[in-house]
Amino acid sequence: MAKITSDLNLYNTADRAVSKFVPLSPGKVGIYLCGATVQAPPHIGHIRSGVNFDILRRWLTAIGYDVTFVRNVTDIDDKILHKAVHEEIPWWAVAMKYERAFSDAYAALNVMPPTYEPRATGHITQMIQLMEKLIANGSAYAPGNGDVYLEVRKLKSYLTLSNQKLDDLQSAEDADLTYKKDPSDFALWKAAKPGDPSWPTPWGDGRPGWHLECSAMAHAYLGEAFDIHGGGLDLIFPHHENEIAQSESAGWKFANIWMHNAWVTTSGEKMSKSLGNSLQVMEILKKVRGIELRWYLGSAHYRSMLEFSFEALEESAVNFRRIEGFLQRAREILKKEIEPSISSEFTTAMNNDLAVPQALADISELVRIGNTAITDNDLAALAKSASEVRGALEILGCDPFDPVFADSNSSKVEILDGLISLALEQRNAARARKDFAASDEIRDSLTALGITIEDTPTGSRWTVN
RNA sequence: GGUCGGAUGGCCGAGAGGCGAGGCUCAGGACUGCAAAUCCUGCUACACGGGUUCAAAUCCCGUUCCGACCUCCA
Structure with a gap:
């Protein structure tokens, strides 16, 4: 579409500041987003992360970058194993069931499929290779029971992303020091328990730890260094800190920029499973269309908490229908498809750390101008504003003319x-x-x-x- | 205890030293046979107490309240 603009600015959690985005390799961007642990159907908080980073990806693509977008699936995990017992089906059936639920939700909200969507269980080989490297260079140890741990006190730096000191952390009250050298050491690999799935390793049968998966998969698809690593705010510690620890111990540069989306909250608090099923994506899609839910989830800045309510959702949908109605009228009046284009105001907003709310204000203004053009029968002005509105909606993933949202009837x-x-x-x-x-x-x-x-x-x- | 974030009008939600984002709701007007849609106008806020400044929602100090993470949460 456009040529690469050099003035995209992004917030980097690592230095708590917005700075100019410079890709590691000109014209290319590699992104790794921590995806779902597939142990329950997605709620709107999960999918907000998908939407936020989908907007980032679309914008990077729009300004000319060749984007490689990796989003993993964690398909082996304690909760999945528990669920398997509870649902009386194999663990892999649980993982597949909820992976499909996530895929359906992403599709319903027009979140583009990632370039690569690796599953943890498909990358055991890479994980073992990483552990061999870490053990060989003394960063990790295998105490002999099948576990493998990273020895965090040996790291030259640790907890730089969350800006904490190891000794300030509340120590885990039930840390088991039978095998760990230090309570803070974290598991790269977990010894097999009877009845649990396991894979053979030089240190005994077991299964992957969560942190190890992401380092191994990011490395496999994006190399030793890549541009952006994303995820929810709550992943900063321990997950992302531990990814950094493992990857840097392996001698990799790893992620250049860390981006974290904020939560969807209810009554000021982070959503939790105790809220039941009402905020699952598929439940909410009984009340509004996918495009409307996406508009709502994308409308707040990605780093701001989004306070969910059905009232706010409905208001947002009303706002969207006004814009959608404008585009439909414009197409009828112009008697042709509206060519998407990007306004300079939209570009300015998006280049400012994806300032979607600012972009939305611009869209409202364009709609007002366009509606006035309809009244004045000024077809040139109408074509221009409609084109810029559609272009903006396309980046936000809310183009009403996108076949993804087409009426099946x-x-x-x-x-x-x-x-x-x-x-x-x-x-x-x-x-x-x-x-x-x-x-x-x-x-x-x-x-x-x-x-x-x-x-x-x-x-x-x-x-x- | 440590680290991080927040408090903006009836509601949602931006901004981050001056010129009042935007949306939704509500009220009035224009248009319309009446509506609908659209446009125009109005309602105009930054938790509290100090301070800095010609000027503070924005910077500084203090206070209150809310939230998140602290070893497998998006």
């Missing part, structure tokens, strides 16, 4: 249009003879069916609510 829409046109002909005949009782009766009947009629200078148009 499009063939029936034509039939519906024919039927409603018949009714509107009757109504217009009644209006022509000033028989408003009859014309209103037709309109009321249509309204009762959920069809809204608008009379415009060029005739009546209809929309389904």
Whole structure:
């Protein structure tokens, strides 16, 4: 689309500041996003992370970068094993079931499939290689029971991302020092327990620790150094600190920039599973369309907490429908597809650490200008504003004309249009003879069916609510 | 105890020394046979107490309240 702009600025958690983005390799960006542990259906907090980083990816692509986007699936984990017992199905069936649930949710919200979507269990070889390296150079140790630990006190630096001191941490009250040299040492690999799945290693049968997976997979797909590592705020410690510890101990540069999205909150608190099922993506999609949920989740700045309520969701959907309605009217009036383009205001906003709220203000202004152009019958001005609105929505993943969001009953829409046109002909005949009782009766009947009629200078148009 | 973040109008949500983001709601107006849609106008806020400054929502000091992480959470 556009040529690469050199003035994208991003916030880096590592130095708590916004700075100019400089790719490691000109024209290319590698991103690793910590994806889901597939042990439950996704709630809107999970999917917000997906949406936020999807917007980042789309913007990087729009300004000309060749983006490699990796989002992993953690398909082996304590919770998955527990769930398998609870649901009385194999652990791998649990993982597959919820991986599909996540995929469905991502698809419903138009989150693009990652370039690569590695599963942890598919990368045991790379993990063993990494552990061999860490043990060989003295960073890690295998106490003999099948576990492998990283020895954090040997690190030249640790906890730099969260800016903590090792000795300030509240020590785990139940740290088991049978095998660990220090309570802070963390498991790279966990010895097999009877009945649990396991893989053979030189140190005994076992399964991967969470942190090790991500280092191994990021390395496998993006190399020893890559541009952006993302995830939720709550992953900073311990997960990302431990990824850094392992990867730097292996001699890798690892991530250049760390980006973290904030949570969706309810009553000011981080969402938790105790809230039940009501905030699962698929439940909310019974109330609003996918494009509307995406608009809502994307509308706050990615580093700000988003306080969820159904009222706010509905308000946001109303706002979106106004913009969508404008684009539909514009297409009808212009009698052609609207070519997306990027306004300079939108570019400025997005280059400022993805200032989506600022971009939204610009979109509102463009819609107002466009609607005024419709009133003034200024087709050139209408085409320009509609084009810039569509271009912005495309980056935000909310283009109403995107086939992803197309009505699956499009063939029936034509039939519906024919039927409603018949009714509107009757109504217009009644209006022509000033028989408003009859014309209103037709309109009321249509309204009762959920069809809204608008009379415009060029005739009546209809929309389904 | 350590680390990090937050408090903005009826609601959501930006901004980060001056010129009042934007949306939603509500009220009034224009247009319309009436509506709908659209446009215009109005309602105009920065937790509290000090301080710095010509000027503070924004910077500094203090206070209150809320939240997150501290070893497998997006």
